[in-house]
Amino acid sequence: MAAPPPPKGLDTQGYIEREGSLGRIPHVFRPVVAVARDRVLDVFGARLHSAYLYGSIPRGTARVGRSDLDLLLALAAEPGDADRADARALGAALDREFPEIDGVGTLLFSRERLLSDLERYDLGWFVACLCTPLLGEDLAEYLPRYRPDSLLARETNGDLAVLLPRWRERVAAADAGDDPDEARRRLVRFMSRHLVRTGFTLVMPRWNGWTSELEEMAAVFGAYHPERAEQMRTAAALGHEPTGDRAVLTSYVDDLGPWLAAEYTRVHGVKAPRPEPTSS
Template sequence: MTKPVRRPGLDAEGHIVREGSLARVPPGYGPVVATARQRLPEVFGTRLHSAYLYGSIPRGTARPGRSDLDLLLVLHAEPTEADRADARALDAELDTRFPQLDGCGTLLFGRERVLSDLERHDLGWFVACLCTPLLGEDLAAALPRYRPGPLLARETNGDLALLLPRWRRRIADAEDTEQARRPLVRFMSRHLVRTGFTLVMPRWNGWTSDLREMAGAFGDYYPQRAGQLRAAAVLGYEPTGDRDVLRSYVDDLGPWLAEEYARVHGVKAARPD
C-alpha cells in the first residue's frame, strides 16, 4: 500500500501544526491586538479564563479595511446573555475605533465545554490548532495532538445538513440589497470551501487555511464540482451581494456537499440544543 504524501501544515509526525502567532500580526494591526488585550480583562474581569486570536490577523494575512478581528474567549463558566452583550459591545467599540478593521467578532465558550469529550475534535481542535493565545492559560496543553483524519473531518464539518435550513432563513430575512447580502455570501462561501476541503482532508493528508488552496485540494478529488468551489473561494475573499449565488449555495452545492459528506464521513455527533 502506498504511503500517503504528507502535505503542508503537518509536523514530522503527521500532526497538524498550530497556525498563527503574535509575531505574525501585521504592524498595522499591532494597536488593535494591544487594545483588545487591555480591554478584555477590564470588561470580563475574573470571569475570563483565557483569550485567543484566530483568522487572518495572527496568520499575518490581514488586509487593511477588509479583514476583521476574530477573538475566542474561554470563560470559567458557561457564558450568559450578559457576557454575550458585553462581547458585542466590545466588538462594536473596537470596530469603531480602528478603521483597518472590517468588523469584529467574538466567540464565547465555557472552559468545561472546550475540554469536553464531545468537543474534543471540533472546538477543542479549533483552540489547539487554529487559535493563537492572547491572554491566560493556554488550553492547548490539556488537549491532544491532532491528525487530519476522518474523525476530525466528521466532527468539524459533518453538520452542514443541519445548517442549510438556517441559511435559507437568513437569506429570506435579509434585506433585498447587495449590501445586506454581501456578508452572507462571504460567510457561506467560506464555510462551503472549508467543508469541501475537510471532506477530502484525510486523503489529501495535510492542513491549510488558505481558501484557494482548500478549493484546489478539493478539486483534485471532485473535478466535476471543482469550478464551484474555486468560485466560492474567490467570493470568500471578495464577496458580492449576488442573490443567485446564495440560491445556488442552499439549493445545489450545499445539499450535494452535505449528502456526500455524510456518505464519506458520517454525521457529526449531536450537540445539546
C-alpha cells in the same frame, strides 16, 4: 484529474501544527490587537479564563481594511446574555476605532465546554490548532494532538445538512431586512467560507495535510472533485470579495450545499449531535 498541491501544515510525526502566532501579526494590526487584549481583560475580568486570536491576523495574511479581527474567549462559566452583549459592544467599539479591520467576530464558550469529550475533535481542535493564545492559561495544554483524519473531518464539518435549513431562513430574513444587499453580502461571505472549508475537510484525509487559506483549500478540493472545482474556486474568491447577488445564495442552499452535505455524510458520517448549535 489534476494533482493536488503537496500536503503541508503537519509536523514530522504527522500531527497538525498550530497555525499563527503573536510574532506573525503584521505591524499595522498590532495596535488593535493590543487594545483588544486590554479591553477584553477590562470588560470580562474574573469571568475570563483565557482569550485567543484566530484567522488571518495571527497567520500574518490579513488585508488592511478588508480583514476582520477574530477572537475566541474561554469563560469560567457558560456565557449568558450579558456576556454576549458585552462582546458585541466591545467588537463594535473596536470596529469603529480601527479602520484597519472590517468588523470583529467574537466566539464565547466556557472552559468546561471547550475541554469536554463532545467537543474534543471540534472546538477543542479549533483551540489547539487554529487559535493563538492572547491572555490566560492556554487550554491546548489539556488537549491531544490531532491528525487530519476522518474523525476530525466528521466532527468539524459533518453537520452541514443540519445547517442548511437555517441558512435558508437567514437568506429569507436578509431579503426582508432594511438593507437586503448588505445583508446578502455578509451571508455570501460567511457561507462561501463555510462551504470552502467543508469542501476541504471532505478531502483532507486523502490529502493528509492542513491549510486555512481559502484558495488553497479550494485547489485541494478541486483536485479530487473536478466537476465541482469551478464552483469552489468561485466560492473562495467570494469569501474575500463577497457580492450581494441573491443567485449566489440560492446556488449555495439549493445546489452546492446539498451536494456537499450528502457527500460528506457518505464519506465521513454525521457529526455527533450537540445540545445547541455550534455554528449557524
